[in-house]
Amino acid sequence: MKATRHVLTTTITTMVGFVPLLAGGNPFWQPLAIAIAGGIGGSPLLALYFTPAAYLLLCGRQKQPRPPQPMGQFDERDEPRIRQTSHS
Numbered sequence: 881m882k883a884t885r886h887v888l889t890t891t892i893t894t895m896v897g898f899v900p901l902l903a904g905g906n907p908f909w910q911p912l913a914i915a916i917a918g919g920i921g922g923s924p925l926l927a928l929y930f931t932p933a934a935y936l937l938l939c940g941r942q943k944q945p946r947p948p949q950p951m952g953q954f955d956e957r958d959e960p961r962i963r964q965t966s967h968s
Contacts, residue, residue, distance in 0.1 A: 887924050894920050 894917075901913035 884928060887927050891920055891924050 898913045898917040901909045902917070904910065
């Protein structure tokens, strides 16, 4: 989420730029400005929430490899594997 500030400031400044078109009352420009400002206002939702969520759904979370343990030492995550290989 490092890009949050940049996405939001760009969105806000672009929407503020459409205020003169919205306030003008021109029958051609006003609906166009509403449509464009609405689309630009909804784009941060896609950029900040849906895109990372879709990436996680499609690619899944990768397991991080564990660092190797010194010989003869194990931690609690190794216990089920040790129990499966013991022959007693």
